[in-house]
Amino acid sequence: ELKVEQNPLFLSMQEGKNYTIYCNYSTTSDRLYWYRQDPGKSLESLFVLLSNGAVKQEGRLMASLDTKARLSTLHITAAVHDLSATYFCAAPEYAGGTSYGKLTFGQGTILTVHP
Amino acid sequence: GAGVSQSPSNKVTEKGKDVELRCDPISGHTALYWYRQRLGQGLEFLIYFQGNSAPDKSGLPSDRFSAERTGESVSTLTIQRTQQEDSAVYLCASSFFGAGGQNNEQFFGPGTRLTVL
Numbered sequence: 337e338l339k340v341e342q343n344p345l346f347l348s349m350q351e352g353k354n355y356t357i358y359c360n361y362s363t364t365s366d367r368l369y370w371y372r373q374d375p376g377k378s379l380e381s382l383f384v385l386l387s388n389g390a391v392k393q394e395g396r397l398m399a400s401l402d403t404k405a406r407l408s409t410l411h412i413t414a415a416v417h418d419l420s421a422t423y424f425c426a427a428p429e430y431a432g433g434t435s436y437g438k439l440t441f442g443q444g445t446i447l448t449v450h451p
Numbered sequence: 452g453a454g455v456s457q458s459p460s461n462k463v464t465e466k467g468k469d470v471e472l473r474c475d476p477i478s479g480h481t482a483l484y485w486y487r488q489r490l491g492q493g494l495e496f497l498i499y500f501q502g503n504s505a506p507d508k509s510g511l512p513s514d515r516f517s518a519e520r521t522g523e524s525v526s527t528l529t530i531q532r533t534q535q536e537d538s539a540v541y542l543c544a545s546s547f548f549g550a551g552g553q554n555n556e557q558f559f560g561p562g563t564r565l566t567v568l
Contacts, residue, residue: 366530369556369557371559373552377561378542378559378560378562379542379544379559380559380560381496381556381557381558384556416476424493424494426494428555431501432547435501435548435555436555437482437499437501437507437548438484438496438499438507438510439486439494439496440496441486441490441494442493443493444492444493
């Protein structure tokens with residue numbers, strides 16, 4: 337059974353600081369997804385990491401994937417208040433061929449950025 | 452284009468009643484997924500449909516939960532004899548499935564917040 341664990345679960349940051357959220361998963365997967373959720377809202381896709389060594393950046397967020405270590409990271413650079421949200425990583429179940437099915441989510445990291 | 456839509460956005464019901472939640476996926480997406488998110492928690496997989504294949508029901512928590520999908524369009528999640536522990540946000544997602552350069556990325560709807568009194 338695939339398990340996904342994130343840490344930390346709670347992150348309080350000052351504006352301007354850097355930090356990294358870690359996502360470990362228990363079985364082989366060659367892809368990993370990151371989502372953002374604002375309070376009372378649905379999930380917004382942030383990054384789709386499709387292979388070992390994949391790195392993607394969007395603004396102050398950068399995500400990477402190491403499939404051998406079964407680890408993905410979400411790095412925050414020079415945090416701003418607008419980044420306050422809950423961040424989830426999720427690994428898909430391999431469904432055969434080139435297909436992937438249901439997602440197993442981490443517990444989520446609640447990020448609060450304050451002045 | 453239009454994203455995933457769900458209805459109703461909020462549903463309050465009494466314990467023991469049946470409820471139906473609806474999901475309209477993104478047009479052309481062959482895979483449709485239902486997840487549940489309890490307050491302050493992550494998402495739990497419930498069920499998914501892919502084309503004409505038998506649905507994967509492995510996440511349904513009890514036989515009070517069932518879901519149907521009409522072709523590659525609308526899906527309905529039904530909860531019979533609701534209990535207070537069913538209170539949660541029910542999220543639907545859809546994606547392409549398989550080859551063709553797609554990455555199977557799942558796009559989520561706004562969710563239905565279910566409250567069982």
